Amino acid sequence: MKNIAVFASGNGSNFQAIIDAVQDGSLTASINLLVCDKPNAYAVERAKAAGIEYFAFTAKDFSDKQAYETEILAKLAEYKIDLVVLAGYMRLIGPTLLSAYEGRIINIHPSLLPAFPGKDAMGQALRAKVKVSGVTVHYVDAGMDSGPIIAQETVDLTENETIETLQEKIHRVEHQLYPAVIQMLVSKSREEVKNG
Numbered sequence: 001m002k003n004i005a006v007f008a009s010g011n012g013s014n015f016q017a018i019i020d021a022v023q024d025g026s027l028t029a030s031i032n033l034l035v036c037d038k039p040n041a042y043a044v045e046r047a048k049a050a051g052i053e054y055f056a057f058t059a060k061d062f063s064d065k066q067a068y069e070t071e072i073l074a075k076l077a078e079y080k081i082d083l084v085v086l087a088g089y090m091r092l093i094g095p096t097l098l099s100a101y102e103g104r105i106i107n108i109h110p111s112l113l114p115a116f117p118g119k120d121a122m123g124q125a126l127r128a129k130v131k132v133s134g135v136t137v138h139y140v141d142a143g144m145d146s147g148p149i150i151a152q153e154t155v156d157l158t159e160n161e162t163i164e165t166l167q168e169k170i171h172r173v174e175h176q177l178y179p180a181v182i183q184m185l186v187s188k189s190r191e192e193v194k195n196g
C-alpha cells in the first residue's frame with residue numbers, strides 16, 4: 001500500500017474527494033499526512049474529522065522556503081510518504097522538496113494546460129471567452145504548472161457561464177479525476193508510469 005501526503009491551502013474539497021475515495025475503497029492508498037500552509041484553512045478541519053495527521057505551518061515563521069521545506073521533508077520521511085499530492089496548495093515547490101521527490105509530486109490545475117497557468121485559471125478562461133476548458137493533472141517541476149501532463153478532462157463553457165457555474169463544473173470533474181489518477185499511479189510501478 002502506497003502512502004500519500006496531500007498539500008492544501010484552502011477549502012480542501014479535492015482533499016475530501018481523496019479521503020472519500022479511500023473510504024469507499026476505490027483508492028487503495030493510505031493518506032498519512034496533510035500539509036497545510038494556512039493553519040486556519042478548512043482543509044485542516046477535514047483532516048481532523050477524518051483522523052488524518054496534519055502539519056500546519058506559517059511560512060512567515062521560517063527564514064525562507066528552504067527552511068520550511070526542510071521541515072516538510074522531515075515530516076514526509078517520518079510518515080514514509082511515497083507520493084505527494086498537491087490539491088490547492090498555493091506555493092511553488094522549491095528545490096529542497098523537488099530534489100527529494102521529483103517525479104513523485106503531482107498537482108491538479110483548473111484549466112487545460114498549457115493554457116491558463118498560474119492564479120485565477122478559471123477567470124482567465126472566462127475572459128478569453130473559450131468554449132472549452134477543463135482540468136489537468138500533471139507532475140510538478142520547478143516551473144509554474146509546467147510539468148509533464150498525466151491526465152486531462154474537458155469542460156464545456158456556455159454563453160452565460162460565470163465563475164461560480166464554471167467552478168462547480170470544474171470541481172465536479174476534479175473530484176472524480178484526481179482520485180482516479182492517484183489510483184492509477186499508486187497501482188503502477190514508476191517504470192510502467194514513465195512508459196505510459
Ligand code: GRF
Nearest residue numbers: 011012013014088108109110
Ligand atoms: C482546485 O480547483 C484545484 O484545481 C486548484 O485549486 C483548487 C482547490 O480547491 N489547484 P479545493 O481546495 O480542493 O476545494
